[in-house]
Amino acid sequence: MSKIRIRFIVTILGLLFLSYGCQNEQVPVSKEEKITTSNKIKTLNIQPKEFQRIVGWIDDENVLLQLKKEGKITFERLNVFSGKQHQIYETTHVISEVVISPNRDCFLIYSAESKDKANLDIISIDGSIMSTKEVKPQSIEFSWNQDDQNKMFLTTFDTDWNYQVFQWDIPTGNITRLNTDSPFVSWYSDNLFVFNQKLSPQKDRGDLYLEDIRDKTVKNLVVADVYKFAVSANTLLTIEPSKEDKAMVYNFRTVGFQSYYQYEAPRVYDELGTFFPFYDLNVEKESFLTFEPYESKKLKDHGGEFKLVKVSPKEKKAETMLELTNNEPIVTSPNGKYCLYGYLFDQIIDLETKDTLYLIQHRDKMY
Template sequence: MNKFRISFIITILGLLFLSYGCQNEQTPVSKERITTSNKIKTLNIQPKEFQRIVGWIDDKNVLVQLRKEGKVTFERLNVFNGKQHQIYETSHVISEVIISPNRDCFLIYSAESKDKAALDVISMAGSRMSTKQVKPQNIEFAWNQDDQNKMFLTTFDTDWNYQVFQLDIPSGNLVQLNTDSPFVSWYSDNLFIFNQKLSPQKDRGDLYLEDIRDKTIKNLVVADVYKFAVSANTLLTMEPSKDDKSMVYNFRTLGFQSYYQYEAPRVYDELGTFFPFYDLNVEEESFLTFEPYESKKLKDHGGEFKLVKVNPTEKKKETILELTNNEPIVISPNGKYCLYGYLFDQIIDLETKDISYLIQHQDKMY
């Protein structure tokens, strides 16, 4: 499923439902695989207050989103001792929250009304660093890892027409980019890379590199890829195998040279190639993804995967979990833990392979 189609659905659901504090029913991981780690603290947060864990602030703390007395609060939570500290509070409807690459601030995309929305950048100390008024719409965000003052905003309408903008965060200046694709990502402080497909429904496209300062030059980087990701000094491309029955994860240098390839079974659904969730932490030489057991058409997306950890530098792979659900994951900065689940309410210890709940687990959350 294409990333921007998933983001469109998530954003619309967020604008409609998050203001009422609703929680989706979660499908728990099999209880036989869950053990309680002595290191992780399970909190006594009321399910009706808990909305989600946004992501890692550092190796010990996460950003948690709660709803209390009609307002949404963001708090710093230490996952080892359970200490909480409120950072920011708002009465707006929250659509998206993104932690910055340096983890010293976060972006809140929220709606004050059906005609009024805002992009607010909040420091981890709780101060508003910048604000930008925008129209309520579906937006895909891409933060520049080398210059946190820059961000791409890709907007979509109901007919999947898109526009790409560059946002200068301190000034609030918004400039439209005439790109050939909505699948864009920063490659450095001024370079960006995009996947140009014949249509959004196509599985594959070609990667091009362009300079934000001179868009007359467009260089072909890699041809015929499904998807791509950029992290620090690594470009990861997901490509078809020779027989098209497998998917190849190709790790490339800044000069686009391949230095390691990892092959996994390719699965698909009614929308085409299905891409399991993954996360890439180049600093800790770790790539985490869900791997199907065989190449086939998926009947559903539960329990058909194993979670694997790949070290592209040492060319090693190990299985972390068997027969698990394909759900979002994000690795801690030190590479030792992983947030897991649609609400990130679980933590996987990547060394002991134990799963712990941050929030007291219930089969249903309202």
């Protein structure tokens, strides 16, 4: 499944039920909220009509919770062990996307005030508005700079999947267009970025290039023939074709692009080409999680076709965490011990015990 298609689905879901979005370093919390009653995950009894989703981790114990109360959307800090909640921010706008900053000290809210007016708001974890920018409502993909939180890429798409990439300088509010040859773009440092250039949107694979935001005359080929890529603080992950058509390779590379570990997994596909299961990259804690099919085949429209695998590229080994499970979004805690799981992140996986628990009371029908 292409990155564009996934983002389109997520954006539409966000507009339909006022939700959806996404996550790296600890921020201070009060002593009261930092004290946990036990190391057990606490299931909250939140009313089904109030719960929207869990956005992601704020630190090793707290997550950002999104609720709907009395016509307002509220964001709260939730301690997953004690169950304590603390309201951070509220709005009456329709929420399309929420993204937690790399340092986890603030978060972006992309919301619609009306059919003709949308806003980009940066909210600190203590609830204050740090920056706001008015934009027109459209489908936007966000890429926050991990080395400089004052910078962000905004990739917009129209109904025909035509794209434009912009750089947003958050303190000044300036948004400038970036003339790049691909919508698949991500920051690589404070001024460098990488992008996957494909011959056409229908192609599964492309070539990965490195550019400097300050000097567009330099364009270096990094890796040829890749499906997808992801960037962490110290690792570049490229997903590449294997020598056999029935497999694909997760290739872990240093910041200098040298491969130091390769993990091969079966390749599944659908009518539109190669299908990429959800994954989460947290190499700093020696953790890469991915859903892996049991064999190479055409993807079927039912659950339980995958196993959750934890890959440790530094130790060059892999371990199965869950069997016969569904391919749904995942994101690990900063310390790598727990993992939010599900389209609403309402479940949590203990990666030490391999138990899956519900953070919110489970409901057979959510809508």
